[in-house]
Amino acid sequence: MNYIGKILPVDGYFVELKNDLPTEYNLSLTHLYQPLIGIHAISLFQTLLNERMFTANTPQTHHTLMNYLNLPLDEVYRSRIKLEAIGLLKTYVSQSSQATIYTYQLQSPFSPAGFFNDAMLTQLLYHHIGEEKFSLLEKHFSKKKDRQTDVEVTATFNEVFQTFTPTMEGAPANQSLEEEAQQMTQLDFSWMENMLRQRMIPINRVLTKENRRLIMQMMNLYDLASFEVEKSVLWALSEDNILNQDEFKSACHDLFKTKNNQQSVRLTEKQNRKKTMRDRPLTKEEQLIYELETISPKQLLEDLSNGKQASEQDMKVIREVMTSQGLPAPVMNVLIHYVLLQSNMKLSKAYIETIASHWSRANLQTAKDAMEFAKKEKERYQGKQKSNKNNSYRNKSTEVIPDWFKDRNKKKSTEAEDIEDVDKQKEQEEIEALLRQYSVSNEK
Structure with a gap:
């Protein structure tokens, strides 16, 4: 860099x-x-x-x-x-x-x-x-x-370092090591609490202050998803529901090696650090891309629902798609946004899986790549439809076409151009509306 x-x-x-x-x-x-x-x-x-x-x-x-x-x-x-x-x-x-x-x-x-007491x-x-x-x-x-x-203007750990050459990106940046303990009360462990509650495991015994800190550190260190951390916690619990920290760390490391082809953990510098305030995007589309690069899929769903908590069913769909198709979080965010806009704000599992498999084969890694790819695919699809329509006209009868029918076709062509302009305007309005939702959410 x-x-x-x-x-x-x-x-x-x-x-x-x-x-x-x-x-x-x-x-x-x-x-x-x-x-x-x-x-x-x-x-x-x-x-x-x-x-x-x-x-x-x-x-x-x-x-x-x-x-x-x-x-x-x-x-x-x-x-x-x-x-x-x-x-x-x-x-x-x-x-x-x-x-x-x-x-x-x-x-x-x-x-x-003290160093050896920090996990x-x-x-x-x-x-x-x-x-x-x-x-x-x-x-x-x-x-x-x-x-x-x-x-x-202190740089944070996740802004400068990564622990491996990632195949998936999008882990949120954490605070400096000294401030980490102060942020523990603000960290959302509701997903872990729900999992423990469903299994009748005492939450306070497992999610102690020390264990919460350890879970957060291992989650960032090994770039683990929430379901992978849940699996590691359950593996490391004793019969008395006490978390064995050494077994938990080993389980996290084994999961990391499995999903990263036995790659070793190394502290390396990131090639693309998170942008500072001076580097923030200027255009509305750049602002949207920036938000989609930095926000989590869960937060995106909640922002699009005016702050309402994301449903367990929606989060399950997203989790399964991300893990099965290996989509980075920014690409997943674009996919969620795209599917919601195309299906009247409904998160259809079949629809999202179909597009996800296509995007996975295209090896998309960033929100910008995903947005550009989606636009090109939409344009290609519309062009194909237009081409098929023209071919169907050419393959029909070669009879003399009356003037009034030609004028009608011209009118349709003009209307199509007007619709295209309206689509572009609608796209810009959607971007602006989404940015307003982010602004309202952040002010709260």
Whole structure:
């Protein structure tokens, strides 16, 4: 990905340290974090840590960091967002007509013991360094649990990294690791609660605060659908309905390997990061594509139903189609939108399955691809109908056609053109109406 121009050499920066560093923070950085984010990111963290004394009153320029690290500016920026995504840095920016000043707030890394208490980081480290080295580090480090007006522009984990080369996209971006616990109360676990309730399993015993956090982490880490997480949870429950976390993590990993052809989990940078506010689309169609790329199918259904909860039957249809045909979430969103518009807002299972199989063979991966493909197919179908109609006229009797009939055909041709114009206008109105629904939903 091109990082050139994200920051300028003349942009200034201050450095802050939010909390005291653990005594063994250097061990954590070199042995635990460095395998995940690389030596350049760790060097940037340590350089910023020692830069605090020089930025107490006067900001330094990013040209200084380029000289200290012996790196081009785009590599400095790349290292910065890795630190942000892994939870070691928060970035704030203050812009004026005179200058742009960044404040880099260093976050305390986990102590070695604390690192091994974080399920997501330990799973990532395991896949990066292998079982033998991981076991050595885990055994060595204690597993005891450690208990302004500036705008934050910190990159999130899912914006920067992916854990594999995906065959399906559309996992929602999560918050930074530090904010993750604060977002747990807002995470919708209703689907899991319904599943447990139907099986007469005590919800509070399974969905503890710690287990909710673990479920969310594994869901993001392995890009699992809700039904796959349900299967893993049921597999890992004991007779007393206690979730065995190790068995749950193993089950999630096995599901990941099965659906990704035994592919290993690796922390890699995303080639297409989620757009920032400055990169947001301008035209109404681009806005619609952006919404369809970032929203979940469940949220789309609810937005199209004026905020009403999506029915279990509709969600079952969508889940079965997505899993059987392997459609990415953005493509599924376009398919839902298309089918609802074509069938008077009814989600016909047979109709959606027919189109889904066609789109799956076309290997559509993005909302934009799906929208363009749907338009071309519709135009091709209309052109074929028109061609068949013309052929039928040519194959009929060669008798002399009276003038009044010719005039009638001309009138029909004009009417067809008028209908085509009306269709285009209707399509634009549908786009605008859908965008208004998104706006109302987001304001709520």
